[in-house]
Amino acid sequence: MLVVAVIDKLVLYMQYPFVVYAIITGVLIALCSSLLGVTLVLKRFSYIGDGLSHVAFGAMAIASILNITNDMPLILCITIVCAILLLCTGQNVKIKGDTSIAMMSVGAMAIGYLLINVFSTSANLAGDVCSTLFGATSILTLSKSDVVLCIVLSAIVILLFTICYQKIFAVTFDETFAKAIGTKVSAYNFLIAVVTAVIIVLSMRLVGTLLITALVIFPGVSAMRVCKSFRSVTICAAIISVICAVLGLFVSILAGTPVGSTIVAADIVAFGVFSLVGYLKKR
Amino acid sequence: MAQLICKNVTLGYDGVAVLEDLNFQVNQGDYLCIIGENGTGKTTLMKAILGLRKQMLGEISWSDGVATNEIGYLTQQSEIQREFPASVKEVVFSGFQSKCGLRPFYKKEEKQLATQIMEKLGVDVFAGKCYRELSGGQQQRVLLARALCATQKILFLDEPVTGLDPKVSVEMYDVFQRLNQEDGVTIIMISHDVQTSLEYATHILQIGETIFFGTKEEYVAKLNAEGMCACGCSH
Numbered sequence: 001m002l003v004v005a006v007i008d009k010l011v012l013y014m015q016y017p018f019v020v021y022a023i024i025t026g027v028l029i030a031l032c033s034s035l036l037g038v039t040l041v042l043k044r045f046s047y048i049g050d051g052l053s054h055v056a057f058g059a060m061a062i063a064s065i066l067n068i069t070n071d072m073p074l075i076l077c078i079t080i081v082c083a084i085l086l087l088c089t090g091q092n093v094k095i096k097g098d099t100s101i102a103m104m105s106v107g108a109m110a111i112g113y114l115l116i117n118v119f120s121t122s123a124n125l126a127g128d129v130c131s132t133l134f135g136a137t138s139i140l141t142l143s144k145s146d147v148v149l150c151i152v153l154s155a156i157v158i159l160l161f162t163i164c165y166q167k168i169f170a171v172t173f174d175e176t177f178a179k180a181i182g183t184k185v186s187a188y189n190f191l192i193a194v195v196t197a198v199i200i201v202l203s204m205r206l207v208g209t210l211l212i213t214a215l216v217i218f219p220g221v222s223a224m225r226v227c228k229s230f231r232s233v234t235i236c237a238a239i240i241s242v243i244c245a246v247l248g249l250f251v252s253i254l255a256g257t258p259v260g261s262t263i264v265a266a267d268i269v270a271f272g273v274f275s276l277v278g279y280l281k282k283r
Numbered sequence: 284m285a286q287l288i289c290k291n292v293t294l295g296y297d298g299v300a301v302l303e304d305l306n307f308q309v310n311q312g313d314y315l316c317i318i319g320e321n322g323t324g325k326t327t328l329m330k331a332i333l334g335l336r337k338q339m340l341g342e343i344s345w346s347d348g349v350a351t352n353e354i355g356y357l358t359q360q361s362e363i364q365r366e367f368p369a370s371v372k373e374v375v376f377s378g379f380q381s382k383c384g385l386r387p388f389y390k391k392e393e394k395q396l397a398t399q400i401m402e403k404l405g406v407d408v409f410a411g412k413c414y415r416e417l418s419g420g421q422q423q424r425v426l427l428a429r430a431l432c433a434t435q436k437i438l439f440l441d442e443p444v445t446g447l448d449p450k451v452s453v454e455m456y457d458v459f460q461r462l463n464q465e466d467g468v469t470i471i472m473i474s475h476d477v478q479t480s481l482e483y484a485t486h487i488l489q490i491g492e493t494i495f496f497g498t499k500e501e502y503v504a505k506l507n508a509e510g511m512c513a514c515g516c517s518h
Contacts, residue, residue, distance in 0.1 A: 042363055163387045170377040173367055180333040180356040181433045182381040228413035229370035 006254060013253055021147045026245045026263075028154040029203045030215065034241030035161050036196055037220030038233050039172045045196075047098065048086060049216040051105035052200045053209040055082045057133070058108030058115075060204075065119040072149060072201070080197040082108075087193035133210045153202055157195055164191060169230050207260030215241070218267035225271075225278030240270050285346055286311050286437060286469055287332065292341035294327050300339060301327060307488055307496040311436075314463045314470045316480035316487055323491040325473045329439055332471075355430030355438040359445060360422065369414045371425050375401060378432025393432070400431045404458065420451035427458065431468075438462070440472040456483055 013019045040046055059078035063071035086101055116129065142150075161168070170178045171188045179185045203212050223236035248263030255262075287309040294302040301324040309315055317325050331338045333356060355378075379393045389397075401407040404424050409417065414425060423443060430438055440459065444452040460483055462468040474480045480487065487502040489495040495502060 038368075042367060044363070163385075166377065166380055166383065166387060166389070169369070169373065170380045173364065173369060173374065173377060174358065174361070176335065176358050176361075177356050177429070178377075178380065179335055180358075180439075181354055181378070224368050227368060228416075230368060230373050231370075233368045 009254060010250060018142065019253065021142045021144070022259075023246065023249055025142060025147055025150045026249050027242050028150055029199075030219075030241040030245035030263075031238055032154050032157045033199050033203050033212075033215045034219040034237040035157070035234065036192065036199060037216045037218075037241075038224070038230070038237055039168055039192060040196065041217060041220050041224070042172050043192075045087070046213070046217050047101050048083070048196065049200060050213040051086065051101035052079055052083055052197055053204060053212040054105035054112075055079050055108040056201055056204050057209040058112035061112035061115045065115055070145075072146075075204075076198065076201050079201050080194050083193040083197035083200075084190060087189055087196070133208050150202060153198055157198060160191065160195060164188065165234075168192065173230075207263055211260045211264050214264040214267055218264070218271050219244070222267075222271040222274040225274040226281065240274075241267070244270055285309070286313075287471075288342075288344050288346065289332070290342045290344075292328075292331070292343060293339045294324055294331055295339050296327075298339075302490055305341070305490070305494065309437075309469060309471060309486070311469055312463070312467050314460075314483060314485045315472070316484040317471065317473045318475065318477055318480055318487065318489050319491040321475070325490060326441060328490065329441055329471070329473060333439060353434040353436050355434040355436075357423070357426055357430050357438065357440045357443050359441050360426075364414070364422075366415055370410070371401075371406060371412055371414055371417070372397075372410045374414050374425055375406075375410075375428045375432060378429035381433065397428070397432050400428050404428050404431075418451075420447050420455065423447065423455060424458070431462075435466065435468060437469040437471070440470065442473050442475070444476075459483065 040048060056075050056079045059075040060071055062078075063074045066074075068074060082104060086104065113129065167178075167183060167188050170183060171185055171192075175185055199216070200212055203215050207215055219237040219241035220233070222240050223233045227233040227236050244266035245263050248266040249259060251257060251266070252259045252262040285308050289305055289307050292302070292305040293300050294305075305328070317328065319325050327336070330336045332343055333354060375397050376389050376394070379389055379397070382393070383389065398407065398410075401410060404427060406421065406424050406428055409421065414422065417425065427443075438459075443459070444455050447455065456479060459470055459472070463470050463483075472480075472484075481499060481503065484499050486498055487495065489502070495505065497505075
């Protein structure tokens with residue numbers, strides 16, 4: 001009886017366009033974010049997602065005080081620039097990778113919150129900030145143009161990833177070798193940086209700035225517990241990510257829980273299951 | 284026929300020269316060992332030759348139809364690779380990437396060539412296995428297979444037997460020798476093991492306080508003249 005009731009309720013909800021939009025964007029974002037996760041984890045760039053999401057928060061603060069209603073392009077630009085700065089700085093810079101990420105991320109966070117506080121005219125400041133940080137309900141309030149933008153960007157990300165798949169593998173596995181035999185390593189690092197930034201800005205809508213890293217990292221790490229080749233890890237991560245996103249969305253619609261944290265909780269459960277399977281397989 | 288010519292090359296970090304005025308030439312089919320103490324700039328030299336860093340002065344030139352994407356390089360293993368989820372096949376195939384250009388997939392002929400190379404090096408039996416689950420010697424063979432996919436002309440080896448046990452090391456040296464003698468692959472190897480270098484190499488480049496370049500026989504003669512035996516002690 002319960003199952004029937006749940007299905008009935010879902011069917012009812014599916015008649016609302018905003019629920020359908022949320023599911024479409026949710027699936028696409030989950031798919032995209034999982035693709036590069038494996039590369040970022042293996043390149044020791046896990047934290048970059050986190051850093052960039054904070055940058056995106058700062059960018060959003062700027063957009064909101066400038067009263068820009070369509071804030072996506074501005075956020076996208078600022079985040080891409082920061083991603084390039086972070087990922088493409090050479091080995092010989094004075095401030096090393098993790099330090100510069102930490103500096104950029106807290107810096108952007110502090111400035112962003114400061115700007116919102118000083119200039120914002122919103123009555124519900126704490127609520128606004130909270131919904132940006134944790135995603136809250138923004139995914140259920142997507143407009144049609146948001147969905148279209150999301151579909152276009154996801155398509156570009158997936159296409160680029162497919163075309164450059166072998167190169168991304170080579171650059172991740174052994175940068176020195178790739179460079180020695182003439183692959184344009186810096187060009188591909190640049191590409192990875194830009195795509196990461198796009199994914200971050202996209203997934204900000206779904207899970208909020210604080211939880212993006214989970215969406216990028218968890219599926220990849222879960223898949224790495226069990227799968228043995230780069231291709232199977234990538235495919236497995238994509239499947240895990242999409243399933244978790246859909247499950248999380250349904251649960252949050254039915255139970256009224258926050259979308260972002262529910263999806264991340266689903267990812268954590270998946271990680272637990274895959275760790276267990278990996279452990280059992282090894283024995 | 285000269286494949287690689289280094290003319291008056293000076294290498295260094297931050298404007299301080301480590302290696303000065305180096306001159307040597309590598310011909311097709313040579314087996315050159317670069318020997319010298321730690322910190323004399325062996326790896327720096329190799330990186331300069333491979334175009335991974337710039338030399339301060341001098342000229343490094345390729346000839347004899349060696350394009351920059353026809354170089355095979357066997358690196359020292361990195362931390363990342365030890366836990367990388369990749370199948371042996373994927374790793375070996377990645378040697379072809381520079382020949383692909385923007386083509387996203389590998390050709391059938393390339394896959395066939397890779398299979399032949401894997402058979403030759405005895406790694407075909409674990410082609411579908413996970414790279415991180417192999418032993419150190421097996422991993423090194425896989426990386427060698429990848430390097431051979433990139434080229435059949437010239438191989439650069441940076442201390443290729445580091446961390447391998449003596450038996451496996453000997454096997455690796457035999458593989459290098461076979462490639463050199465049977466297939467005519469030019470080999471340039473960094474080594475700190477003078478003894479083994481003298482056993483296999485045709486040419487020796489010694490860098491450090493004294494710089495020497497010449498054939499193995501010339502090097503042995505020089506050591507004898509200085510009253511040293513080949514193992515570096517003063518018998």
